[in-house]
Amino acid sequence: MSDTKKATPTDVTKSNRRKKLLIALAAVVVISGATASAYALLYGSNFISTDNAYTAVEVAQVTPSVGGTVSRVLVTDTQAVKKGDVLVEIDPTDARLALAQAEADLGRAVRRVQGFMANDGSLNAQITARDADENRAAAQLASAEADFERAQIDLKRREALSASGSVSGDELTRAQNAFAAAKANLDATRAAIAQARANRSTAVSSREANAVLIAGTTVESNPEVALARARRDQAAVDLERTVVKAPVDGIVAKRQVQVGQRVQAGMPLLAVVPVTEMHVDANFKEVQLKKVRVGQPVTLHADIYGKGVTYHGVVEGFSGGSGSAFSAIPAQNATGNWIKVVQRLPVRVKLDPAELGISPLKVGLSMTAEIDTRSKR
Template structure:
């Protein structure tokens, strides 16, 4: 190979290397531009997503507060007897649905029946006793009239005895004056003195009789006044003795009626402890009735979530029982008067020892839509997730 050919081939090879370098440089530049565009697009996407999230959080999501620390509850009615007795029959069992006023437990009513019969007899006796008071008033009025007549007669007898006494006194003094001159015999003077003593004794007896008749008359008046107090301003029906006996009769009737224990509300029977033959006392817990148609939710929100929560705001709830496909709707009924820890059996003693701040939770009561509850019933104690829309002003 000649020298010129060798130089030509070397030049061609050098040119090819330079061309490859240029091509590689072009590719690197294009890749750099592509990466720059990708980074710019990624940055723009991140910025746009962040802006969208900020806008969503600022203008929409910030108006909602949510918690999964929520559970269903109800105002459970505890069934207790108003009277004691032996359980004769139990007509319900746990999980059984009952209606208001449905018979749950029947107590033995023997004692109540006897007490009612006794109270009825006492009422009849009180009515007859009051009728006796009325009849006795007429009798005492007649006695007073008779005693008044006797008092007048006694007064007349006193007046007659007083006249006889004065006449005997005059006769005695006249004869005593004449006895010294011998005009009156001693025997006649003695008779006059005896007549005087007899008249004085008769006067004393008449006066005593008059005093006795006055006392008898006053006693009759007092007896009538005492009897009148028992019937004054009353009739037979509203007389206090009859009213008291009637009240005792009514109490006995109610006690008899209370031997039948009825359901105070609609609901489902729970925690039944009563058994046939058991001796129960008044006020003893027999069973509970849970009003599943009136279940509410107690949602425990953090204290930092409650600044805009108001009574009447709308709430959406989901239950673990039915899953996220079922949504319940309700309203905020009220906020508890204190945090859960403040009502604990052993409250926290934050004033002693080392202290660590813990975010507290406040129970919020939520009423549920009755129609939704009727379609999908909830039991007490189920877990719920509650979300409050704080955009509403509530009430």
């Protein structure tokens, strides 16, 4: 009797069924692999994602423009504020006094310039008077010269006649005295005309100096008045700046100021976080960024809300360097122990303000970001 057992029809049927199942399974695996490969190649390769992403915002630092003592602080940390809301008030006493002084200086400058303009007419009149004085002195000089010439001729005649005895000594003496008096009068007249000319020159110089102060201007446009007005306006601005207002809408953070504190211009008081202007810094690997362009759409999820809330944004720009390049202690790659590490480059993603209004975010929250690189913008 043979030990070989012949296969029954049932066994053959089971074997055929097993082969068919294996073939079907292999076909499913091949089709699934092909489908997955095609999906990854044709669709999935157009998307890059990272969970190394965090919310950020341009925080508005609130600092005073003027120094003084803080009289009121109207906000606390975590408080929501609108642009223009009063945050801090500084005692305005010093600023009010400075404004009053500046206004007084402005009034004094206006009156001084008005005096300059009034002096212009007076100085013109003085020049006219000095011209008259000079003309009168010139006439007196002509008279004095004529008297001097006559006295000189008379003296010569009497001196010629005195030798023959035709003229007495007394008459000669009178002629000599008349000549001396005429000469003295001529010298005095010449001095007078020199003084008249000097007086006129002084008056002209005074008018020219006064004209320089008012030339081409009115009282309002005069530089002296303009300077005083600018100082007045600056004092008024400084008074307004004793009230510190919110520069943007947002949430108050890092409040450091207290009532009674003496603050200086530029000293940090608090910060306002504009949560409606939040963006995301997504740190992608350098090998992922080949097809990433500004303007491409981004889908994001925040860990605080999970997958239930989806944010939509666009690529706004790229950082100027990798994170390690801007670290406090940059990596020293020029060493013998260098090991290549894939770097990450921050990509700035702008979020939709409407979505932020519905689901607000805070600075520093973790996010996941996925960029659709199909857009070639």
